[in-house]
Amino acid sequence: MSTTIAFARSSAWVHRSSLLSGSITLFLAALLLSATGTWIQSGISLAGESDARGDIGLLSVASSFAGTTVLVVIVIVASVLTQSLRPRAGQLTLLRTIGATPKQIRRLVITEVLFVFALSTPLGIVAGSLLAPRVSRTLAASGLVPPGFEPASSPTTAFGVLCVLGGTVILSSLLAVRSVTRQSAAEAKRASTVESGSIGRSRRVGALVLAGSGIASACAPLVVGGIAGSAGAASSAILFVIAIALAGPVLVSGAARLTEQVVHDGGRPVDGGGRSVHGGGRPLHGGNSPAFILAVRAARGHSRRLTGAIVPLALLFALGLVQIGSGAIGARAGQEQLESALRANLVIEASASQDLAVVENTPGVQSAGVSAQVMSSVRTDADEPTGIGFIDDLSWESAPLTVFAGEEVLAPNVTDGSLAELDDEDTVAISTDAATMLAHSVGETLEIEAGDDQVVPARIVATYEGGAAIGDYLVGSNFPGAASAANQDILIATDDGAQADVAQALRAKGMSPIPTAAYVADVQADASGEQSLSTGATLLLLIFIGLAAVNTLVMITRSRGREFRLLRQTGITSHQLVAMALIEGTFVGVTAVCLGALSAVPALFGISWAMVDTVSIGVGPGVVLTLTAVVIGIGIGSVVPATYLLDRGERRSVRPSST
Amino acid sequence: MHDISGTTGTTTTSVRVIDVSKSYPNGPDSVLALNHVSLALAPGSITAVMGPSGSGKSTLLNCIAGLESPDSGRIIIDGVDIAGLSRDGLTRFRRTHVGFVFQAYNLVDHLTVRENIRLPLLLAGTAPDLAWENFLLDAVGLGGMEDRLPAALSGGQAQRVAIVRALLTRPGVVFADEPTGALDSHTSDEVLEVFSTTAKAVGQTVVLVTHDASVAAAAEQVLFLTDGQWAGHLVSPSPAEITARVMELRK
Numbered sequence: 001m002s003t004t005i006a007f008a009r010s011s012a013w014v015h016r017s018s019l020l021s022g023s024i025t026l027f028l029a030a031l032l033l034s035a036t037g038t039w040i041q042s043g044i045s046l047a048g049e050s051d052a053r054g055d056i057g058l059l060s061v062a063s064s065f066a067g068t069t070v071l072v073v074i075v076i077v078a079s080v081l082t083q084s085l086r087p088r089a090g091q092l093t094l095l096r097t098i099g100a101t102p103k104q105i106r107r108l109v110i111t112e113v114l115f116v117f118a119l120s121t122p123l124g125i126v127a128g129s130l131l132a133p134r135v136s137r138t139l140a141a142s143g144l145v146p147p148g149f150e151p152a153s154s155p156t157t158a159f160g161v162l163c164v165l166g167g168t169v170i171l172s173s174l175l176a177v178r179s180v181t182r183q184s185a186a187e188a189k190r191a192s193t194v195e196s197g198s199i200g201r202s203r204r205v206g207a208l209v210l211a212g213s214g215i216a217s218a219c220a221p222l223v224v225g226g227i228a229g230s231a232g233a234a235s236s237a238i239l240f241v242i243a244i245a246l247a248g249p250v251l252v253s254g255a256a257r258l259t260e261q262v263v264h265d266g267g268r269p270v271d272g273g274g275r276s277v278h279g280g281g282r283p284l285h286g287g288n289s290p291a292f293i294l295a296v297r298a299a300r301g302h303s304r305r306l307t308g309a310i311v312p313l314a315l316l317f318a319l320g321l322v323q324i325g326s327g328a329i330g331a332r333a334g335q336e337q338l339e340s341a342l343r344a345n346l347v348i349e350a351s352a353s354q355d356l357a358v359v360e361n362t363p364g365v366q367s368a369g370v371s372a373q374v375m376s377s378v379r380t381d382a383d384e385p386t387g388i389g390f391i392d393d394l395s396w397e398s399a400p401l402t403v404f405a406g407e408e409v410l411a412p413n414v415t416d417g418s419l420a421e422l423d424d425e426d427t428v429a430i431s432t433d434a435a436t437m438l439a440h441s442v443g444e445t446l447e448i449e450a451g452d453d454q455v456v457p458a459r460i461v462a463t464y465e466g467g468a469a470i471g472d473y474l475v476g477s478n479f480p481g482a483a484s485a486a487n488q489d490i491l492i493a494t495d496d497g498a499q500a501d502v503a504q505a506l507r508a509k510g511m512s513p514i515p516t517a518a519y520v521a522d523v524q525a526d527a528s529g530e531q532s533l534s535t536g537a538t539l540l541l542l543i544f545i546g547l548a549a550v551n552t553l554v555m556i557t558r559s560r561g562r563e564f565r566l567l568r569q570t571g572i573t574s575h576q577l578v579a580m581a582l583i584e585g586t587f588v589g590v591t592a593v594c595l596g597a598l599s600a601v602p603a604l605f606g607i608s609w610a611m612v613d614t615v616s617i618g619v620g621p622g623v624v625l626t627l628t629a630v631v632i633g634i635g636i637g638s639v640v641p642a643t644y645l646l647d648r649g650e651r652r653s654v655r656p657s658s659t
Numbered sequence: 660m661h662d663i664s665g666t667t668g669t670t671t672t673s674v675r676v677i678d679v680s681k682s683y684p685n686g687p688d689s690v691l692a693l694n695h696v697s698l699a700l701a702p703g704s705i706t707a708v709m710g711p712s713g714s715g716k717s718t719l720l721n722c723i724a725g726l727e728s729p730d731s732g733r734i735i736i737d738g739v740d741i742a743g744l745s746r747d748g749l750t751r752f753r754r755t756h757v758g759f760v761f762q763a764y765n766l767v768d769h770l771t772v773r774e775n776i777r778l779p780l781l782l783a784g785t786a787p788d789l790a791w792e793n794f795l796l797d798a799v800g801l802g803g804m805e806d807r808l809p810a811a812l813s814g815g816q817a818q819r820v821a822i823v824r825a826l827l828t829r830p831g832v833v834f835a836d837e838p839t840g841a842l843d844s845h846t847s848d849e850v851l852e853v854f855s856t857t858a859k860a861v862g863q864t865v866v867l868v869t870h871d872a873s874v875a876a877a878a879e880q881v882l883f884l885t886d887g888q889w890a891g892h893l894v895s896p897s898p899a900e901i902t903a904r905v906m907e908l909r910k
Contacts, residue, residue: 301769
């Protein structure tokens with residue numbers, strides 16, 4: 001074993017440049033997971049310390065983010081490690097040919113990557129735990145943590161990060177050297193010099209199953225509407241990206257072949273004098289530059305390693321587009337729902353408790369009612385308690401109750417039951433989204449904790465559409481705690497043509513009525529504040545993915561020194577080499593954008609259908625173009641400088657001849 | 660300084676090397692690989708360069724072919740002083756005037772046989788002469804293998820691809836560094852036959868570096884290099900004469 005360690009250590013040192021990429025990615029992955037884990041740990045602490053059951057907002061948000069983060073981190077780390085081990089295939093094959101057993105090869109590689117893991121991951125964990133408190137202020141602004149809250153890192157977080165990344169590192173290393181360990185030495189030697197554009201049966205089946213699951217998820221809104229359908233559709237994007245990762249070499253080589261056919265590099269015959277039979281000495285290449293043809297052929301030949309860069313970039317594009325698109329669709333859904341439900345034409349925001357009587361007595365006011373929100377907890381899981389504090393707390397969801405202002409001013413579309421019964425002190429109406437998520441219907445009972453730790457078994461009297469705008473739970477003014485709700489908005493319906501007079505009269509009484517359009521805009525602004533937290537978290541993920549993609553592309557380019565040297569010797573000029581790199585970077589970016597769009601668009605169509613009954617991606621061309629520019633920019637910005645620097649290094653290096 | 664001219668007796672030279680020196684760093688010191696070497700070769704001549712390992716044979720070939728820059732001296736190919744060319748200018752010049760067969764084949768792994776042999780033409784943006792290409796492929800026994808990748812070729816087949824690539828552009832000068840070094844004797848004979856026959860057919864000047872006396876005997880003249888300097892030459896020698904001279908130089 002000590003021989004293996006010594007060999008692995010010296011091998012890691014010799015291949016330090018390619019392993020450096022893996023170590024940078026591991027550091028960033030550990031940082032991201034550690035920061036997320038620290039906030040989950042803090043969420044658990046907050047939930048445990050809080051007197052009020054259901055104070056789990058932070059835990060919910062952090063857990064939700066952690067799900068995506070862990071998935072993304074596993075995909076990216078596995079991809080980068082596979083790429084960093086790829087240049088080693090020749091050396092490992094050599095070891096196989098001189099008698100190393102597959103077990104020895106596996107042990108050597110795992111020992112080597114564990115060196116890198118041991119150096120990078122602890123640093124990332126420490127950095128993550130140090131960075132986690134930096135977002136305290138943002139979280140406090142969103143009401144997820146008390147002002148001044150300081151998260152504390154714990155050994156549990158570090159252990160969790162080590163387990164996730166350690167498992168990923170070992171598994172991806174085993175997969176990366178499978179081609180060397182599973183084949184005979186001769187087959188492995190042949191495979192180490194050329195990349196196959198095909199994939200194995202299990203990989204093909206996996207890709208097809210995931211793509212099928214993605215299609216089913218994207219179509220979920222055809223069966224289930226609202227938030228549930230939207231969540232199903234959103235998950236299709238990640239399923240498609242993983243399917244693309246599995247089918248990557250086939251897709252990338254296919255894209256290269258397609259490009260090659262489209263540009264037609266051709267084989268136009270010429271006569272014995274070197275003149276074109278059809279074109280009188282015209283160039284062979286159908287008008288395309290040698291750089292273009294070489295770039296496309298390189299993409300075809302390097303489909304496996306390019307998959308390692310294209311998949312992260314496709315993920316970046318898809319994740320970014322779904323995050324921004326779904327946010328915009330959600331905002332549009334909220335706006336439409338609120339506009340269609342409002343019967344009022346004036347609103348007084350944040351009114352005082354005595355204002356309602358004044359409003360009602362104002363001439364021209366037909367009807368007025370108070371809408372307010374009461375923080376509460378709703379039991380979302382009917383399972384028997386486990387007796388473990390924070391796990392039982394997970395059965396409760398922090399949710400605001402909306403005090404119903406009356407159907408004269410706010411009339412959501414009731415799908416079942418009647419809102420008239422909300423006058424009782426133990427009744428509730430729930431949105432159709434909540435009804436789907438809770439699997440509850442009219443007539444059933446829902447446990448709600450509101451004020452003074454009092455659990456109210458509330459009878460569901462109605463279900464309604466528009467939860468995204470109005471809130472998922474409507475209660476009457478007699479519900480416990482409703483009367484003490486802060487930030488009461490008075491919704492006012494005026495007589496026909498009396499809006500201006502009423503507004504003037506109310507202003508004369510010191511109040512500030514606004515038209516409902518302005519009120520809807522204010523509600524949207526509040527919602528966008530919450531959305532920004534999610535967008536910010538996703539942005540961190542996108543930065544991580546982008547850095548990993550840059551890392552991978554630089555690594556891939558650096559492994560092509562022999563090829564560039566040969567092209568130099570065969571007659572490629574600096575201009576042609578840089579042009580080839582430019583086209584390769586563009587090919588990587590464009591392919592990633594296409595695959596990312598294929599992953600994201602069905603998800604957004606599904607979300608749009610579920611939320612607003614139309615088919616749309618939710619964003620304009622500006623967002624799509626920006627994301628496209630970022631992805632293609634990463635492709636070009638990584639490949640071109642790396643190619644230039646590698647070529648310059650090759651030119652500057654002095655190699656004594658063999659004789 | 661030795662000055663060994665070609666044996667064809669013509670005054671026109673295809674390759675002229677004038678007082679070329681080249682050294683490499685070796686720790687704090689440097690190693691002189693070529694020491695004021697001069698040479699003139701007539702068009703259409705076939706010349707072999709021999710010498711012990713480390714004598715500077717490959718360095719000489721690399722310098723003449725423009726793959727490395729000499730520290731001093733001039734190299735003139737087809738009347739062009741390559742030292743006066745820019746880096747890309749030299750690349751373009753080599754592409755059209757010089758063919759090079761490397762010891763290690765140097766094929767691009769992801770390109771097929773046909774794509775590899777057409778690489779210089781692709782880079783130059785010119786069309787291949789299909790008749791000439793097919794003649795060369797058939798001559799070296801690669802007909803029907805055009806769509807194979809290098810990984811699917813034997814060493815001899817890969818070297819034949821490299822030879823076709825060097826000859827396809829009809830360069831005036833072809834350099835070959837141990838072109839048969841990695842081949843068995845039978846394959847070596849076949850490759851050499853094709854190489855010399857096709858080169859003669861188009862009147863190319865050929866310079867090849869070899870350790871093999873039987874390979875060198877195929878040349879019109881054999882030049883011997885030791886410690887970066889000329890150590891004599893033989894005209895139309897037999898393998899036995901070459902072997903005897905090599906043994907003599909080793910003493």
